[in-house]
Amino acid sequence: MPKPIDNDKLTFPILIGDIGGTNARFSILIDAYAEPRQFPIAHTADFATIDEAIQVTVLDKTSVQPRSAILAIAGPIKGDEIPLTNCDWVVRPKALIADLGFAEVLLVNDFEAQALAVASLAEKDRAPIGANNVSPIASRVVLGPGTGLGVAGLVHAQHTWFPVPGEGGHVDIGPRSERDFAIFPNLTPIEGRISAEQLLCGRGIVNIYHAVCATDGIEPKFTLPADITATALSGADTQAVETISLFVTYLGRLAGDMALIFMARGGVFLSGGISQKIIPALKRPEFRQGFEDKAPHTALMKTIPTFVVTHPLAALSGLAAFARTPANFGLATEGRRWRG
The missing domain is CATH 3.40.367.20 (Hexokinase; domain 1)
Known part of the structure; x- marks a missing residue:
């Protein structure tokens, strides 16, 4: 299991992802003051893994290399391999760090991200x-x-x-x-x-x-x-x-x-x-x-x-709010944050 880490700020640029059973939505937050850059919606059925979806949908479309990732996923988070409830993807944070170049990965529940959004909707x-x-x-x-x-x-x-x-x-x-x-x-x-x-x-x-x-x-x-x-x-x-x-x-x-x-x-x-x-x-x-x-x-x-x-990207908005000012939220990260 990853070592518990306090809610210190993640390193920018940050990849933000909302991974549902049918669609995966991604954006990159360059810094705390920038508007997130959105990417086309990825249909989970079109990609064998989340790693492939991130590579093809995001990393192949930008020169920006995200240093951190915050991913909201549809399913309970436990251990180093997290299967999604309503699609075949399995999220492996250690593999994301090793293969896609992230320094750290934070996973939250998809409706935790929705909750973060309604704090300031x-x-x-x-x-x-x-x-x-x-x-x-x-x-x-x-x-x-x-x-x-x-x-x-x-x-x-x-x-x-x-x-x-x-x-x-x-x-x-x-x-x-x-x-x-x-x-x-x-x-x-x-x-x-x-x-x-x-x-x-x-x-x-x-x-x-x-x-x-x-x-x-x-x-x-x-x-x-x-x-x-x-x-x-x-x-x-x-x-x-x-x-x-x-x-x-x-x-x-x-x-x-x-x-x-x-x-x-x-x-x-x-x-x-x-x-x-x-x-x-x-x-x-x-x-x-x-x-x-x-x-x-x-x-x-x-x-x-x-x-x-009615916000079209509410979960991404909530994750961006947390990424900018994590001190405003009592988001538990123990067991859900990995560093390379």
Whole structure:
């Protein structure tokens, strides 16, 4: 294991990467005052390894040799070989140092990076869901339905933001309404249970849709989440419309649960491409109703704002904020930072 290192500044230039299950996004931060230089999005399926993706997408396209790398990855970080949860890449920091010329590599959870971003998200980069559009300086939560479902907390204490990574997308989720109890037996479980990620991600939309169709006794027309979503927003298919209504309801319930866990008076922020695509559905009553229906704390939940993150590169923005001023964040680096 690497030797623990305090939150001293990394050496510039710094490669910043947001590695998801489907896409990998990279930028280079030349110094603490420069704007990050962005590179084309890399599709994880197009490269056998993350090393190859960095070489082809970034290093072959610039004369700048990054001295450090901060990579946000979709999966728990443990040991010197870290497999990603939703793609075949394995991150090997020692190999990145030896083969690509980095002096040091810091790994963080992908939703830790999202949490870093919502610490200082500009008003123009968030769309309020509900009447409350004020986000006080207080603890926050970020949820991101995408290829999977990411969850992270952001605790504010002693004038410092402490990101709290986790695997909250894998908590159990269950039926509440009469319609839920009819639909849930037709959902596809994972090892005998329904986790939040089985419903609240791209494949989750398909899972809900097929369950709705099975409950109604009809053959499903769609197999892709994008087709279900587009059809639902157009109102052209009854089952697709109900699918997205249930999706935002379940997302609201989970968001409310996480708000209670973290006492997130600063708000809950929905990140990821799916959230941005379904803003019209999120602005309908179902999301906030699911979010606020937390008796005996309904009055408290009404005071907690909810937002969609509209910044196109929020995770990279969060990592850049940390790279510039690490002292502002209580980011734990022990066991996650390697030096050559």
